[in-house]
Amino acid sequence: MRHEEARRRALKRRAILIGVPVALLAFVVGAKLLRGGSSGTEEKETPAQLVARQRARENRAIDRVLGYTTFIKSGKGRKREVALTFDDGPSEYTDRVLRILRRTNTPATFLVIGSMVRERQGTLRKIVRQGQAVGNHTDSHPAMGTLDAVSQSREVDDQERAVKEAGARERRLFRPPYRSFDESTLELLAERKLLMVLWSVDTSDYESPDPREMAHDVLNQVEPGSIILMHDGGGDRTATVRALPDIIKGLKRRHLKPVTVPRLVLDDPPPRDQGMPEGTLKG
Numbered sequence: 001m002r003h004e005e006a007r008r009r010a011l012k013r014r015a016i017l018i019g020v021p022v023a024l025l026a027f028v029v030g031a032k033l034l035r036g037g038s039s040g041t042e043e044k045e046t047p048a049q050l051v052a053r054q055r056a057r058e059n060r061a062i063d064r065v066l067g068y069t070t071f072i073k074s075g076k077g078r079k080r081e082v083a084l085t086f087d088d089g090p091s092e093y094t095d096r097v098l099r100i101l102r103r104t105n106t107p108a109t110f111l112v113i114g115s116m117v118r119e120r121q122g123t124l125r126k127i128v129r130q131g132q133a134v135g136n137h138t139d140s141h142p143a144m145g146t147l148d149a150v151s152q153s154r155e156v157d158d159q160e161r162a163v164k165e166a167g168a169r170e171r172r173l174f175r176p177p178y179r180s181f182d183e184s185t186l187e188l189l190a191e192r193k194l195l196m197v198l199w200s201v202d203t204s205d206y207e208s209p210d211p212r213e214m215a216h217d218v219l220n221q222v223e224p225g226s227i228i229l230m231h232d233g234g235g236d237r238t239a240t241v242r243a244l245p246d247i248i249k250g251l252k253r254r255h256l257k258p259v260t261v262p263r264l265v266l267d268d269p270p271p272r273d274q275g276m277p278e279g280t281l282k283g
């Protein structure tokens with residue numbers, strides 16, 4: 001009897017030894033099958049997580065570009081993407097610009113002034129909530145090239161603080177007012193890991209031309225990779241607001257997709273051999 005029982009126990013042990021790994025294997029295979037062909041992690045991501053992941057990718061792309069240049073004035077033009085940029089806001093015109101962008105599902109980038117942000121914190125939050133990109137356009141809009149290094153860094157930092165106090169956190173892009181900068185500006189931007197955003201198409205909307213003419217001029221000049229300079233503040237922007245729907249329509253007709261500047265940097269980074277724009281380095 002004793003002998004019988006020992007044999008039964010041995011068999012049971014062997015069944016466990018084989019059975020446990022088989023069950024584990026079945027469990028793993030089953031779990032994989034349940035997840036199916038599409039990636040399980042992406043399915044579980046919330047929209048906010050997706051946005052955060054995209055933002056992180058764009059920030060890494062900006063870091064890569066900062067490894068070989070201090071600025072972007074356009075992409076290489078390898079994709080049919082362009083970037084609409086708005087300077088000098090937020091202002092009383094920004095809401096109208098945002099409505100047009102939302103209605104037409106158009107991403108854009110706003111280079112905002114610190115002193116303007118302090119007056120219109122709600123508008124800045126609206127820009128961010130709508131998923132638009134935000135960059136630094138100094139605190140009081142001086143010609144950076146005329147300031148000493150300390151004053152320049154104060155301009156950048158005070159703007160950043162104003163944006164932060166309004167509840168936004170974006171800080172990777174910088175546009176120099178009047179396109180004025182010098183060696184100190186470039187050192188400062190490198191230190192703060194800010195990419196200088198220039199442009200390749202100027203709407204000249206600060207001269208308040210006829211909206212139709214403005215749209216026509218922009219669409220004549222625009223090409224893949226273009227960064228388009230516009231203004232949503234700093235004066236009467238009625239013409240810009242009127243021209244915007246035609247500009248967007250024209251871009252779409254040319255199969256040019258508007259994206260934010262960080263997205264353009266990710267998808268179509270600036271060429272490595274872009275020359276420093278002439279006449280912009282001022283002592």
Ligand SMILES: [Zn+2]
Pocket residue numbers: 087088137141177178234
């Ligand atoms: Zn400006």
